[in-house]
Amino acid sequence: MAEGTPDIKEARRMLGKGICIAGVGETEQGIISDRGSFELLTEVTRTTLDDAGLQLSDVDGIVTAFSFVESTLMHSTTLADYMGMKPGYFASVAVGGATAPLMAVQAAMAIDAGLAEVVLCVRGDNTRSGISSSGMIAMAREMSHGAYEAPFGLTTIGGYGLLAQRYMYEHDIPQEALAAVVATQSEHAALKWNAMLRDAVTVEDVMADRWIATPFHAMDCSLVSDGAAAFIVTTEARAKNMKKKPVYITGIGEGFSHQYISEAESVASVRDGLGRAGRRAMEVAGITPQDLDVAEIYDSFSFTPLIALEGFGICGPGEAGDWVMEGNAKLGGKLPMNTHGGLIRQAHLGAMHHIVEAVLQLRGEADDSDKTEFNGGNHQVPGAKLAITNGSGGILAATSALVLSSEPPSAA
């Protein structure tokens, strides 16, 4: 692999310690009105510890996110106390949809610094059932500038819509391209045991759905759901004694282009800003887009993965729509994408499920056929060894990406 600049070499040095994900877990997703936020987080922690073959006492670090329901400025330690832990390392990460991959990076850095060896990264919430109406309004306003955007009635959906309409105008992208993302992911969600929406829909179904904010119909938008997911980050040396085959973090990258959508310079600058995350993660991993077997790409809206595919160099500018319409993103296609259904068909928990699904794919465990009570099916990409996954916070403002591999990183 190319030697890389000093920062790339330093990232490789850290990941060269064999930083890996040794356990994953996810709860049911959807409307779960009988369980609170911390209860869901604890439930998924039990599942995840069991997956790794660990006890809670083996965990010495905890990284959490935030809650729309349980308001605390000390989320990670509040949860640690709830679960009866005394972690040596704790952090709460809050960068919207970019949070999940950033949690993995935070855990890797803590391990590299000697602050912890086994770090639980856990996120979940009863956002759908537990949020108050004032919380909902606050969430809607969260991505708008309070003085110069919110008074014009901007919604988060419309904020993405502004960028998507300009993208479609510049590259002459048809509405069908967005609908093809939804249709593709709906076929995958039909196989995933805990996806909220299990029916496969067609491009025509999406096009005929009601408008929310142009260019998005209701089916183009991500879900609001209750649920939790978690993963455990540790080192290859520690993972040796655990239950499952580790999945290595071989690439990390971040990118930022703007905070408010009014501040986004151009479609190209947004693509480049978020694209940096994926391009850098692949550079650190020493791979190119052609090497990837599976892509779990953040999909807050149907448009979102299109610009990310282009930013990461998987498709050329303006070409992702055709690429998806040609079937490349489907299971059995060139690079299956969002094999769990994603935020628009499975559930919305930032990018947590994208990471969990990537790990399951690389362990060869993405076949839910045995989950007969959930009518699961096989969404495994045969022989998958390399995955890219990402999350974006705000309106494609801040992005974090990971390359995950079934094999340890080659010596830098």
Added chain:
Amino acid sequence: MSEKPAYTKPLPDLRPEDAPFWEAMKEHRFILPCDDTGKPFWYPRKYAPGTLSATSWTDAKGTGTVYTYSTHFIGPSKAYKGDPPHIVALVDLDEGPRMMTILVKDEDGYPSMDPEDVAIGMKVQIVFDDVTDEITLPKFTPAG
């Protein structure tokens, strides 16, 4: 002026550094913040983004071009219930900066433009909508 119903839609968060802008808006004057080289920027901040230089305000024409828009069929709060769709737009001002606004007809009460009349690249100009006694919002309408 006819009696307006109580305004229940979102109002701007008011920070001290924004006071000159909202004062000018109230007088139906459109101004932009500039850095120490006289280059206007948006959104207003006490110190210029990127250089953190001192800033001043300059009169602006209130004319520009629609960069993009999104027709909102659902608003961010209950206050929008029953309204026709509203069109949120980003407008490239002739002075350079890009700002968010809402596209309206230049009629009494500034109703939303009809979605079929809106296009990227359309020339627009400011209208001053006194939504409360204190707050005037910069809305835009097709240039006449």
